[in-house]
Amino acid sequence: MLSLAVSLKMNPANAPLTRRTFIQNGTLVLAATSASSLPLYAANADSELCVGLVTDLHYADKPAGGSRHYRETLGKLEEAALQFERDQPDFVVELGDLIDAADSVATEQKYLRTINQKFSSICNSRHYVLGNHCVDTLKKQEFLDGVGQEKSFYSFDQGDYHFVVLDSCFRSDGVAYERKNFKWTDANIPAEELEWLAADLAATAKHVVVFAHQRIDVNNSHGVRNNAEVRNVLEKTGNVKAVFQGHSHQNDLNDINGIHYCTLVAMVEGSGAANNGYSVLRLAADGTIRLSGFRNQIDRDFS
Structure with missing residues (x-):
């Protein structure tokens, strides 16, 4: 047994x-x-969406570096997959840095094939947010081709919600990250993407949830450099409920002008199953959002 x-x-x-x-x-x-055991999740209601979330796996076939245990994310993702199998999410999202940096394109593509074989088996409907490590050695199109995703930023509707996937992997001069041509602290959402975002949000009356990698709520090294401009676009329509992001590897939450900016814990941090972190997101038709965290991820409830 x-x-x-x-x-x-x-x-x-x-x-x-x-x-x-x-x-x-x-x-x-x-x-x-x-x-005093806690109750199980109720079965998915027809009006409720369920989403599986992971971030910052940094998978690589190389020894641990500091607190990052690159090889162990395979096992940690397997644990998350078992929970997702139980909760049957409508789709799953990885919030960036699926892989870690490599010394060659071929090696990084091998990392991507290995981890995506595990991730893609979880759910037929998947979304990939670009992180800076995803395009450290690869070009964006090489990463997207490797995971079977057409675009790096886009939106889609499901149920009572409109979902937006952002790409902040651009330098201040608008050049896209690729082949080690950037500093990770210089993350930006360029004018073209901001124009698209403003038009996209204005065209929907649904509740909006945004997925990002680099943080939009802080001005430090983990933040998008034009974060105030991005937040201004998000705030204008009044229907953006929450932003889920990664990058800084730690649980955090900021509420700014009616939008919840929820940063999720990194899967790569720490050795052993106890140092895992992943989430199940439940979204009700009335706009109530509940994040159930596992292992090191904190639970969150948003109205």
């Missing part, structure tokens, strides 16, 4: 909660460790 612990949630104080999930003979079962 195979017994593999998965889906152990962590609270904001990083203390384990009281419910564990195991696989026994290929079937997911639950083992409560005390009488």
Whole structure:
């Protein structure tokens, strides 16, 4: 009998909660460790969307560097996949830095094939946000071709929501990141993309959720340099509910002018299953958003 612990949630104080999930003979079962075990998720309601989220996997077949354990993200993603199998998301999103840097195009493409084989098996409907490490050695089109995605920034509708995928991998002069031609602290959303974003948001009356890699809510090295301009576009229509982002590797949340900017924890940080982090996002028709975090990811509730 195979017994593999998965889906152990962590609270904001990083203390384990009281419910564990195991696989026994290929079937997911639950083992409560005390009488105070938390309730399971309810089955997806017809009016509710479910989205699986991961970020900053930095997969690479190379030794750990500092707190980043590159090879271990394969196993961590497998754990997340088991949780997503249980929750049956409508689609899954990786918020950037799916791979880490390599010394050659061929090596980086190998990293991408390896991790995307795992990621693409989770769900037929997937979305990839470009991170700076995704195009450290590769060109954007090489990354997109590797994952089967047509564009680096775009939008789509599902249910009562309009979703936007942004690409901040541009230098201040508007040149796209590729082949080590950039500094990671110089992240920008260029004028052409901002014009598209303004028109796209003006054309929808649905609740809007944005997916990004570099942060739009801070002015430090992890932030998009023209973040104030981007936020101004997001705020104009009044229907943007939340932005989910990665890049800085730590849980964070800022509420700015009615928009929730939620930064998710990186999967690559720390060794062992206890240092994993991934999320299930639930979006109700009335605009209520609930983020259920696992392992080191904090739960969030937005109205």
